Amino acid sequence: MRDLALNLALLAILVALAAAGIAFGETTLTHAQVAQAFADPHSGPGEVLWAIRAPRTAAAAVVGAALGLAGAVMQGLLRNPLADPGVLGVSAGAGLGAALAITLGLGATAGAVEGAALVAALAVGALLTLLAARFREPETLILFGVALSSFGGAITSLTFNLSPSPVTLSEVFNWLLGSVANRDWSDIGRELVPMAIGAGLAAYAARGLVMLSLGEETAQLSGLPMMRLRAAAVAGASLLTGAAVAMAGIVGFVGLAAPHLVRAGAGADPGRVLLPSALSGAALLMLADLAARVIPTDLELKLGVVTALFGAPLFALIAWRAARSWRG
Amino acid sequence: MTAALAITGATVRRGRQVVLEAADLVVQPGEVVGVVGANGAGKTTLLRAGLGLAHLEQGKAELAGRDVGHLSEAERAALVAYLPQERRVGWNLPAWRVASLGAPNAAPKEARARARQALARVGLTALEDRGVLDMSGGEREHPFREAHDGLLVQPAAARGDHRPVRGLGDRAV
Numbered sequence: 001m002r003d004l005a006l007n008l009a010l011l012a013i014l015v016a017l018a019a020a021g022i023a024f025g026e027t028t029l030t031h032a033q034v035a036q037a038f039a040d041p042h043s044g045p046g047e048v049l050w051a052i053r054a055p056r057t058a059a060a061a062v063v064g065a066a067l068g069l070a071g072a073v074m075q076g077l078l079r080n081p082l083a084d085p086g087v088l089g090v091s092a093g094a095g096l097g098a099a100l101a102i103t104l105g106l107g108a109t110a111g112a113v114e115g116a117a118l119v120a121a122l123a124v125g126a127l128l129t130l131l132a133a134r135f136r137e138p139e140t141l142i143l144f145g146v147a148l149s150s151f152g153g154a155i156t157s158l159t160f161n162l163s164p165s166p167v168t169l170s171e172v173f174n175w176l177l178g179s180v181a182n183r184d185w186s187d188i189g190r191e192l193v194p195m196a197i198g199a200g201l202a203a204y205a206a207r208g209l210v211m212l213s214l215g216e217e218t219a220q221l222s223g224l225p226m227m228r229l230r231a232a233a234v235a236g237a238s239l240l241t242g243a244a245v246a247m248a249g250i251v252g253f254v255g256l257a258a259p260h261l262v263r264a265g266a267g268a269d270p271g272r273v274l275l276p277s278a279l280s281g282a283a284l285l286m287l288a289d290l291a292a293r294v295i296p297t298d299l300e301l302k303l304g305v306v307t308a309l310f311g312a313p314l315f316a317l318i319a320w321r322a323a324r325s326w327r328g
Numbered sequence: 329m330t331a332a333l334a335i336t337g338a339t340v341r342r343g344r345q346v347v348l349e350a351a352d353l354v355v356q357p358g359e360v361v362g363v364v365g366a367n368g369a370g371k372t373t374l375l376r377a378g379l380g381l382a383h384l385e386q387g388k389a390e391l392a393g394r395d396v397g398h399l400s401e402a403e404r405a406a407l408v409a410y411l412p413q414e415r416r417v418g419w420n421l422p423a424w425r426v427a428s429l430g431a432p433n434a435a436p437k438e439a440r441a442r443a444r445q446a447l448a449r450v451g452l453t454a455l456e457d458r459g460v461l462d463m464s465g466g467e468r469e470h471p472f473r474e475a476h477d478g479l480l481v482q483p484a485a486a487r488g489d490h491r492p493v494r495g496l497g498d499r500a501v
Contacts, residue, residue, distance in 0.1 A: 221410045
């Protein structure tokens with residue numbers, strides 16, 4: 001019952017944020033214009049609401065949900081409240097894929113950059129799945145993730161370094177900063193498939209995540225098919241992250257922060273925390289996207305910049321409080 | 329009678345070091361066995377080898393007459409319970425939730441009921457909703473530890489009283 005109440009409350013917040021996401025933007029619409037948009041979706045104000053703001057808001061929601069869910073899965077899997085899809089190197093891998101696609105001149109080809117990001121994320125995920133089957137200690141997986149992350153970052157820097165054209169450079173850079181602006185419904189639809197598969201795998205892995213609370217060896221002898229559950233968790237988190245990066249570039253901190261916001265409400269249970277994490281991740285990113293739109297700057301703030309600006313201090317605060325309770 | 333646990337000629341290597349060499353152990357059902365040895369002598373490794381947790385370079389390990397490597401996870405869990413040395417609980421789960429993990433394949437409601445019963449058996453009813461990380465060192469140390477270890481053997485105990493190797497490594501005196 002408590003779970004239901006938590007999820008319903010989060011859903012109510014999401015609905016409110018969705019309404020705000022459609023109501024606020026660069027252009028201020030009068031009441032009459034809003035009424036016109038509802039009456040005739042093909043009018044000028046209708047286009048603003050339904051072809052620009054609505055898909056953008058929806059993109060923020062699904063990307064946030066995917067990242068929040070991926071973060072919750074990773075934290076459960078590694079029994080580490082500081083884990084995050086970024087830690088695994090999946091974000092860095094996806095970023096590298098996109099950077100390579102842009103550098104190779106595929107920036108204008110429809111879906112090429114997104115496809116490259118998703119494929120690269122999956123490649124990192126496949127590698128991690130193999131490593132997860134071979135090395136059971138969560139610390140080892142984190143170390144591999146850090147190594148993969150640094151390596152992906154290094155190759156991305158290398159493409160910057162060797163890129164002859166400043167235009168390509170700024171294109172890659174812009175993409176890496178993360179944004180959900182100018183997305184249309186087909187962009188969202190394309191990524192929904194990998195996200196749905198990832199969410200399914202996460203749901204399947206949930207009972208394994210709970211069992212891992214008791215430690216690796218206890219989980220292994222619990223009677224659950226831990227190797228399969230663990231592989232499903234890694235693959236699911238990779239798919240979710242890859243699809244999120246493919247849609248919106250690299251957006252940090254959501255996967256890290258979302259589970260923390262709802263963990264107490266879900267009784268600290270790493271299985272029950274999954275759904276609320278997806279919802280709170282969606283809320284966080286919709287809020288960040290609203291901030292990016294509403295904060296008056298000459299050039300619109302990039303989503304990844306906003307999440308880092310607000311997310312990093314917030315996260316430091318969470319870590320500070322968590323550390324106090326650990327010491328106690 | 330089929331031995332509950334039979335380890336034959338088990339050799340386990342960690343890196344280049346041989347940590348267990350040609351070890352044999354047979355435990356009959358109902359038998360209580362303590363393994364005595366110096367730190368680092370390989371007591372825990374012996375146990376892990378018997379449970380299929382350590383890769384055997386040579387030799388074999390059988391539970392109730394069946395090769396441990398060929399048992400499914402559920403079959404193995406029905407034959408043995410194991411309380412490893414490492415007992416850090418990863419999250420601040422309520423005590424009843426930790427206990428209910430001893431019955432992972434039971435319906436949630438039933439697992440919960442069994443967990444509450446087991447906690448009652450060790451006098452922990454008052455603490456059943458308390459997060460395990462919120463418990464004071466003392467509270468967690470003695471009664472809770474018993475609950476934790478007693479409960480994790482629930483599935484095995486319920487299905488036929490094979491409890492041959494519980495705590496072998498840790499309880500060695």
